Amino acid sequence: MEYRKAGEKNIKEYGFPVTIDEKLGTLQWVDLRELTLSYLICIENIAPFFENMREGKLVTTRCPECGEIFFPPQKDCPNCMISEMEWIELGREGTLETLTVVFVRPPTFARYDPYVVAIVRLDDGVKITAWLRGDPEKVKIGDRVRIEIKRREKEGHYMYEIVPVEG
């Protein structure tokens, strides 16, 4: 961060970690207590989702009583108030519902080129948000697409993605 460097330099020159706001010319104290956030997110109860993805399969949970399919998978059925969900494999094909191209990326995604995010309605009825591989100008809403599982180019972990169905 630019102002962080200025702040550190000014400790020597001015006696405090300060900088001047470029637009207003006003004096700012540069906070030295930088925070890094990275969470531990529990996936214990949906572990089959990840185990199957590693094997190339896309699975999710279905309530054996009411039959509702949940995606993202969830441990509990709030309709029937039960927690004994069954795991089912999802069909891979569906229809493109909407898409966008993210040009201005969060800093944690800076190493990726602008990416296409799309939402697909699978033939099973559930909808999935994921990156779409391919040229966004060559796809349109209503196109047939399929889900593929691949390792992420930069991070190296498995992830599902949307690809247009040829023809």
Next chain:
Amino acid sequence: MAVAIIGAGHSRFGNRRDVNVAELAWESMKQAFDRANVVQKDIDFYIVGMAGLWSSEAAVPSLIAEYAKLYAGSMRIEAACATGSASIGAGYNAIESGEADVVLILGLEKMQESPNPTVIEIIGRYGSYFWEFENFGLTFPAYYALYATAYMNAYNAKEEDFGNVAVKNHYYGSKNPYAQFQKEISLEQALNSPYIAWPFKLYDCSPITDGSACVILASEEKVKEFGLDDTVWIISQGSRTGTANLSKRENFLSFDSARRASQMAYRKAGIDAEKPYLHLDGADVHDCFTSAEIMAYEDLGFAKRGEGVELIREEQTYIGGRIPVNVDGGLKAKGHPVGATGVSQAVEAYKQLLGEAEKGRQVDIKHGRWLTHNIGGTGHYAYVTIYGLEKR
């Protein structure tokens, strides 16, 4: 028991690196105290609406206790970009329940204490953190863009239509001395700005803003006791919550949460939900992105489904049209200090209804009613509030 706004205050919005968090809060609080002609000891309870994380201070109610010498009970409320309206709702309920007679609501955000990329990072997380942000890097514009793309496809809306929303809101922003952007823009400028998240360009997006807004609410008894006659009443509020994942939404053409919140507010206020614009003098809608304003026209019943785009094409939301919308510049030009936005909308309702808006943007008040539509996240929290000159 009826609840009134007895005073309102509004800081200048924009880059406010000329003040710290407490000083920024005090700017709007001071105006509200002066206008309501009350002092600290008259306040029974206060609520600070702030989303935070991009700014340093977290215990802002305590910061206010110290800086402003306000020691009544307090809390901080967060409902993403609908924080301000959620705070007003909680204040309304505190008075309605009889627990408090006078409640101060402060909406505050100092987003420019962090660099822009950090703010983009934080604000992209107001959806489903794991299933949308962690692996797919959605940003705030991108979430709304998913709706905009679907809307364009279904109703043949164009990027130019979205650009015209920006042109209107900048036009009115140019007449608002508290707005972040006080200059008009041309459609060409809007259309030639760089893409942020297709189909949105820079001028389709609300900016990163510092600002504070304050309203003081009072019970009907207190209004009588203080002998006030220039008050604005909270007529009704409706609220609904949407799913975290956009993939769980039925479609991307409307926010179900906003539509239902508006129906709730209309029902309580006795307003015909078919043609609500016949009962309202104007509205402030949540135009965090230009397409969101057009969708709001439909979710609020100002236009039929798919016809919202016609309202902007025909300039029906300028003063003199079917219903003036965002004549303070909206989030687009006035700025969007997340926690302050809903309170800023209330301040605008107060000013408009009392005929105190600046020259060139005062609406002719005939019905004595103003609507605010405040959305948190991407339809995640929806609050629709109706303000009026006559109590319900």
